[in-house]
Amino acid sequence: MLRSIRPAIVMVALFTLLLGLAYPLAVTGVAQAVFPDQANGSLIRNADGQVIGSALIGQPFAGAAYLHPRPSAAGDGYDAAGSSGSNLGPLNADLAARVAEEARNIRAEDGPGAIAADAVTASASGLDPDISPAYARLQAARIAAARGVPVQEVQNVIDQHTDGALLGFIGQPHVNVLLTNRALDARVPAS
Amino acid sequence: MTIQGWGEIALTLGLSVLIGWPLGIYLSRVWNGERTWLDPVLRPVEGVFYKASGVDPTRSQGWLGYAGALLAFNLVGFLALYALLRLQGGLPLNPQGFGGLSPHLAFNTAVSFVTNTNWQSYGGETTMSTLTQMAGLTVQNFLSAATGAAIAAALARAFVANRGEGVGNFWADMTRTTLYLLLPASLILALVLAGLGVVQSLSASVAAMGMEGGQQTLSLFPTASQLAIKQLGVNGGGIFNVNSAHPFENPSALTNLITAISINVLGWAAFFAFGRSVLAKKDVRALVVAAFVLLAACAAGLYAAESQPAPALVAAGIQQPVNMEGKEVRFGVPSSVAWAVQTTGASNGSVNSMHASYMPLSGGLQMFLMQLGEILPGGIGSGLAIMVVMAMLAVFVAGLMVGRTPEYLGKKIEAREIQFAMVAVLVLPLAILGFGAVAAVFPTALAGLLNPGPHGLSEILYAYTSAAANNGSAFAGLTANAPWWNTTLGLGMLLGRFAPAVAVLAIAGSLVAKPKLAPSAGTLPTHGPLFVGLLIGVILILGGLQFFPALALGPIVEHFQMLAGPAGV
Numbered sequence: 057m058l059r060s061i062r063p064a065i066v067m068v069a070l071f072t073l074l075l076g077l078a079y080p081l082a083v084t085g086v087a088q089a090v091f092p093d094q095a096n097g098s099l100i101r102n103a104d105g106q107v108i109g110s111a112l113i114g115q116p117f118a119g120a121a122y123l124h125p126r127p128s129a130a131g132d133g134y135d136a137a138g139s140s141g142s143n144l145g146p147l148n149a150d151l152a153a154r155v156a157e158e159a160r161n162i163r164a165e166d167g168p169g170a171i172a173a174d175a176v177t178a179s180a181s182g183l184d185p186d187i188s189p190a191y192a193r194l195q196a197a198r199i200a201a202a203r204g205v206p207v208q209e210v211q212n213v214i215d216q217h218t219d220g221a222l223l224g225f226i227g228q229p230h231v232n233v234l235l236t237n238r239a240l241d242a243r244v245p246a247s
Numbered sequence: 248m249t250i251q252g253w254g255e256i257a258l259t260l261g262l263s264v265l266i267g268w269p270l271g272i273y274l275s276r277v278w279n280g281e282r283t284w285l286d287p288v289l290r291p292v293e294g295v296f297y298k299a300s301g302v303d304p305t306r307s308q309g310w311l312g313y314a315g316a317l318l319a320f321n322l323v324g325f326l327a328l329y330a331l332l333r334l335q336g337g338l339p340l341n342p343q344g345f346g347g348l349s350p351h352l353a354f355n356t357a358v359s360f361v362t363n364t365n366w367q368s369y370g371g372e373t374t375m376s377t378l379t380q381m382a383g384l385t386v387q388n389f390l391s392a393a394t395g396a397a398i399a400a401a402l403a404r405a406f407v408a409n410r411g412e413g414v415g416n417f418w419a420d421m422t423r424t425t426l427y428l429l430l431p432a433s434l435i436l437a438l439v440l441a442g443l444g445v446v447q448s449l450s451a452s453v454a455a456m457g458m459e460g461g462q463q464t465l466s467l468f469p470t471a472s473q474l475a476i477k478q479l480g481v482n483g484g485g486i487f488n489v490n491s492a493h494p495f496e497n498p499s500a501l502t503n504l505i506t507a508i509s510i511n512v513l514g515w516a517a518f519f520a521f522g523r524s525v526l527a528k529k530d531v532r533a534l535v536v537a538a539f540v541l542l543a544a545c546a547a548g549l550y551a552a553e554s555q556p557a558p559a560l561v562a563a564g565i566q567q568p569v570n571m572e573g574k575e576v577r578f579g580v581p582s583s584v585a586w587a588v589q590t591t592g593a594s595n596g597s598v599n600s601m602h603a604s605y606m607p608l609s610g611g612l613q614m615f616l617m618q619l620g621e622i623l624p625g626g627i628g629s630g631l632a633i634m635v636v637m638a639m640l641a642v643f644v645a646g647l648m649v650g651r652t653p654e655y656l657g658k659k660i661e662a663r664e665i666q667f668a669m670v671a672v673l674v675l676p677l678a679i680l681g682f683g684a685v686a687a688v689f690p691t692a693l694a695g696l697l698n699p700g701p702h703g704l705s706e707i708l709y710a711y712t713s714a715a716a717n718n719g720s721a722f723a724g725l726t727a728n729a730p731w732w733n734t735t736l737g738l739g740m741l742l743g744r745f746a747p748a749v750a751v752l753a754i755a756g757s758l759v760a761k762p763k764l765a766p767s768a769g770t771l772p773t774h775g776p777l778f779v780g781l782l783i784g785v786i787l788i789l790g791g792l793q794f795f796p797a798l799a800l801g802p803i804v805e806h807f808q809m810l811a812g813p814a815g816v
Contacts, residue, residue: 058319059315060315060316060319060320062300062301063300063301063302063319063320064316064319064320064322066300066301067296067300067320067323067418068323068327068390070296070300071386071425072327072382072386075385075386075389075390075430076381076382076383077381079385079430079433079434079472080469080472082434083434083438083441083447083469083471083472084447084448084449084469084472086441087438087441087471088448090438091441091442094441094442094444094445094446095441095446095447096446096450097448097453097467097495098444098498099453099455099465107453107454107455107456108455108457108458109455109458110453110465110494112495113463113465113494113495114494115455115458115459115461116457116459117458117459118459119459122458122459126576136455136463136464136466137373137465137466138370139372139488139489139493140370140488141489141492141572141601141603141604141723142601142604143601143604143697143698144572144604144697144698144724145603145604145607145705145724145805146557146570146604146607146702146809147558147700147808147809148559148699148702151572151604152559152563155562155563155565155572156559156562158563170566170567171564171565172565172567173557173567173568173569173570173571176560176563176565177560177572177573177574178572179492179571179575179576180489180492180573180575180600181489181494181575183489183493183494184576185577186575186576221251221500222500222501224251225250225255226500226503226582227255227499227500227501227503227504227577227578227579228500228576228579230576234458237458
């Protein structure tokens with residue numbers, strides 16, 4: 057083993073230069089040149105060029121005129137510098153209490169319709185940008201009332217921002233909350 | 248459960264075998280030093296590495312020399328990474344301004360990445376600087392994978408040799424696997440993923456002003472480059488705290504499919520490479536079938552368990568009580584289950600959903616998959632090596648039944664091989680159950696648990712299973728960043744990695760000197776369904792029975808609690 061110490065040191069040093077600097081910097085260079093939008097976080101800007109978020113990262117919405125996201129366990133909610141799930145076990149009393157409270161709040165806001173499972177559960181990342189089409193549908197009436205427009209108009213915007221499963225079976229249908237809310241503001245201004 | 252869900256799970260598992268096959272043939276060429284189409288570019292680079300380090304790549308080492316080189320290389324890698332982690336506060340490329348890590352966290356993390364475990368006691372975006380992620384963690388993602396592959400290369404030579412001496416050259420095996428396979432494959436995968444939305448930036452973060460006026464800080468990293476080798480190298484340590492559940496690390500169903508498949512591609516490739524190198528394609532096909540049958544059975548069980556109604560949601564009157572706690576909407580249950588099976592069957596440990604929040608039996612199956620020894624298909628080469636050990640035990644058991652000296656792939660399997668084989672397979676229960684038993688009664692350890700009752704025991708059991716099996720996934724409710732957990736989990740990882748590695752190399756050293764026998768009428772065929780059944784039996788008895796009592800107290804009792812009554816026990 058002692059005879060191997062010198063080659064070990066040299067190999068670790070050389071590989072650190074190759075794999076730890078040259079490789080990631082080369083990938084960064086190519087990605088920044090060819091896919092700058094994706095490489096920098098698929099950022100969304102408003103008309104003034106101000107960054108309002110990322111198409112990939114959820115953010116909190118509480119207003120009645122907006123689609124609400126899922127519960128989040130990242131920091132105080134949607135902390136994009138500290139991703140986290142709740143990690144509560146399926147029988148944990150805290151989980152049952154939180155789910156029940158979320159369900160009560162949703163029923164108070166959106167009426168007695170069927171609540172989708174994603175509406176009352178925290179995502180793995182705490183940054184889930186999406187909700188299920190069923191949860192979006194449940195919220196459409198409230199949003200339409202807040203904006204003083206027919207429900208169908210809101211539902212149309214939601215439908216336009218609903219993505220199906222890839223090839224019909226890979227992943228799940230989902231509605232991007234931030235993109236939908238941005239489109240709602242642009243197309244159905246709150247009265 | 249839906250047809251679509253079954254289809255997605257089958258596609259993920261099946262494609263990783265299919266893609267692994269041609270890559271395995273290529274890997275065998277790399278191990279043997281045959282010509283490849285990358286030679287014009289890489290031969291000179293390879294030469295520089297040997298020349299600078301004073302290594303003669305053509306000199307075949309005995310098993311002790313090979314093991315010594317392997318251990319020295321990993322020791323130096325550990326020390327370099329430990330130093331980097333401790334000193335990162337004063338080093339460049341630290342736009343986040345993070346300080347150095349505590350000694351126990353630096354020990355745990357350095358061990359974790361050198362042993363290919365990639366357990367994370369830390370949250371990536373709140374702990375690690377850009378330089379550490381690149382020059383520390385990414386580097387060991389490559390080198391630990393190449394170390395595992397080297398073990399398989401040596402074992403293959405031992406079976407090929409006829410009264411030979413050396414098992415090959417560690418430096419050549421490690422260097423060639425890294426340069427010819429891991430680096431080009433990662434380069435391609437990283438660029439594909441960057442194009443599909445995975446971030447790749449040297450900036451620390453972007454500030455956003457949310458639509459409702461809240462400030463949001465979006466953490467960035469050179470993610471795609473590390474993600475690629477994290478999956479291909481069967482490593483699993485994510486850039487971000489939540490690993491591949493983070494939308495910047497896994498933005499869509501497509502990136503999820505690609506990265507889930509790439510977890511196991513090279514693990515399977517090592518099987519096929521071994522088969523080509525040893526001229527035993529049929530026998531290795533039997534190993535692949537046995538591994539795949541077990542993996543598919545566990546996948547079906549996991550999907551069924553995870554499709555049960557979630558108690559907390561039933562209690563709240565949710566009509567379709569799918570267990571979405573700890574899962575992302577874009578993935579749903581099938582993508583999450585497919586990933587969970589891939590990552591625990593291999594020694595990967597990356598996650599796209601939070602395993603702690605799975606249904607009790609699902610969590611139990613995840614542990615069971617790891618406890619089988621990370622051979623379905625396991626890490627690159629390290630999984631294959633333990634699978635070959637299992638096959639040797641299977642022929643040994645069969646030999647005992649008929650009273651003949653067993654043979655495997657033309658080599659007599661005798662007392663010395665079986666002794667080392669037992670060391671290789673018994674280290675895992677020793678580390679898991681030993682440390683687990685102490686932690687379960689030690690107040691300092693118990694302070695780290697999040698969940699009460701049997702789920703708390705599952706957190707302990709999962710942690711030591713994950714560490715000793717070099718997996719790295721977690722029931723992340725456990726607050727592992729404390730001296731007790733960091734230290735004992737680190738020791739578990741070292742035991743689980745290097746004891747089997749040295750034992751397998753000792754077996755290789757013993758086998759290489761033996762004559763290569765032609766099969767006779769008394770040789771047990773090791774490629775038919777009979778042998779596949781025997782092998783599965785040995786794996787289940789060794790992996791399953793040892794851990795059954797512990798699993799009965801954790802996930803299984805929790806399952807019965809769930810059946811017995813309302814949520815909130």
